[in-house]
Amino acid sequence: GAVVSQHPSWVICKSGTSVKIECRSLDFQATTMFWYRQFPKQSLMLMATSNEGSKATYEQGVEKDKFLINHASLTLSTLTVTSAHPEDSSFYICSARDFRSTGPNQPQHFGDGTRLSIL
Amino acid sequence: GDSVTQMEGPVTLSEEACLTINCTYTATGYPSLFWYVQYPGEGLQLLLKATKADDKGSNKGFEATYRKETTSFHLEKGSVQVSDSAVYFCALRRGHPNAGGTSYGKLTFGQGTILTVHP
Numbered sequence: 418g419a420v421v422s423q424h425p426s427w428v429i430c431k432s433g434t435s436v437k438i439e440c441r442s443l444d445f446q447a448t449t450m451f452w453y454r455q456f457p458k459q460s461l462m463l464m465a466t467s468n469e470g471s472k473a474t475y476e477q478g479v480e481k482d483k484f485l486i487n488h489a490s491l492t493l494s495t496l497t498v499t500s501a502h503p504e505d506s507s508f509y510i511c512s513a514r515d516f517r518s519t520g521p522n523q524p525q526h527f528g529d530g531t532r533l534s535i536l
Numbered sequence: 537g538d539s540v541t542q543m544e545g546p547v548t549l550s551e552e553a554c555l556t557i558n559c560t561y562t563a564t565g566y567p568s569l570f571w572y573v574q575y576p577g578e579g580l581q582l583l584l585k586a587t588k589a590d591d592k593g594s595n596k597g598f599e600a601t602y603r604k605e606t607t608s609f610h611l612e613k614g615s616v617q618v619s620d621s622a623v624y625f626c627a628l629r630r631g632h633p634n635a636g637g638t639s640y641g642k643l644t645f646g647q648g649t650i651l652t653v654h655p
Contacts, residue, residue, distance in 0.1 A: 460648050
């Protein structure tokens with residue numbers, strides 16, 4: 418089945434550094450990828466929609482200069498947390514939609530997530 | 537805007553007990569409805585889905601029926617196992633399947649319900 422690979426799965430960084438998270442669709446092309454953030458014991462919150470070849474669409478309240486998204490190809494989107502601080506510590510999950518699929522059963526595939534800890 | 541409300545957890549059950557996790561939604565039109573499961577230390581997995589009213593999604597002994605009249609999509613299982621211990625998320629996806637665009641595929645999640653099953 419379709420697989421989305423997310424890397425790294427776990428990262429610990431010092432405050433002030435920038436961290437890049439990759440999301441790859443391994444056996445399908447994804448014109449659209451989504452980035453979510455999950456706080457402990459809370460639900461997933463959509464951060465932004467990443468569109469191949471164009472600027473990402475950010476949800477209200479998400480700082481686009483803080484969370485840089487690049488979707489340079491049909492199989493790769495990256496999220497860079499710039500100048501990370503402890504409050505950015507969270508679980509980040511990406512998902513991708515197979516652009517070949519149409520109709521109401523269009524699947525969406527999730528990565529395994531990245532646990533980011535900022536010290 | 538769209539919203540999904542799940543019953544608050546955590547839910548603790550003994551093995552072979554019956555499970556119901558309530559989920560209600562608010563959305564315009566005819567959204568698709570999903571249940572996702574997140575096992576400890578893993579990413580999200582699609583558990584089941586329903587794309588139109590009165591559809592029943594089922595997988596691994598879990599079932600949920602799309603009830604438009606009550607805007608609900610309750611998750612049920614007749615006999616839970618220890619291996620069912622996980623966090624369960626109800627979600628909806630709004631948008632015409634053929635409209636395309638950059639926002640189709642965006643999911644709105646409930647807050648998640650932690651299920652713990654004891655032997």
